Amino acid sequence: GSHVEQAREAIAAVGLAGFERRVIGTLSGGQLQRALFARMLLQDARLLLLDEPFAAVDARTTRDLLALIARWHGEGRTIVAVLHDLELVRAHFPEALLIAREPVAWGATAAVLSPANLLAARRMSEAWDEAAPPCAQAA
Template sequence: YTKEDRESVSKALLAVGLGGFETRPIDTLSGGQLQRTLFARVLLQDADLILLDEPFNAVDAKTVGDLIQLIKRWHGEERTIMVVVHDLDLVRQNFPETLLLA
């Protein structure tokens, strides 16, 4: 990997609250840390379309709030975001456009 690659990874991890985790083995991460790592991967991909399936499973309330802020940031950048979530209160509070499948 190049120096720029390593710097990009460090910035992405810092953005999701995992600064300093660059060399930590993935199998040592908690559920919340793993979800944050997956969000960092999305940051690195810089995609216009983001698909997230139950991104808030196994994470605490603070992590949910932090990850929702990232989703809102991506929305503000005019990216298309599709999220599968089963917590209807969370959906009502944070996702302005929804499709309910029953």
């Protein structure tokens, strides 16, 4: 179909039908995130990078956007998402990379988000000292 038809389909797919003429600055946080997902639908990329895609959106928007991510995953795309909500990661992402200033674990989500790895990550982030002097560089 035409670009206009494709854009209409993407807008409908993210639940924004009827918002086509709205100025982007008038959209709520959830509506804006839906619009960004619609743009990604049109880009047809093999790799999608999402930085806290569910921040400041309601539960319904989160559910709708997770359904789109599942659809992309089913199409063989790679989705890399930065998330702090571990329950969302456990429920919807088959692989995880746990980072706490540096990588802690990478692999199957259930194995990565083990109690031992989460404790190690917590210790690493708690041990961080903003006021510490720079480390001396090895010669």
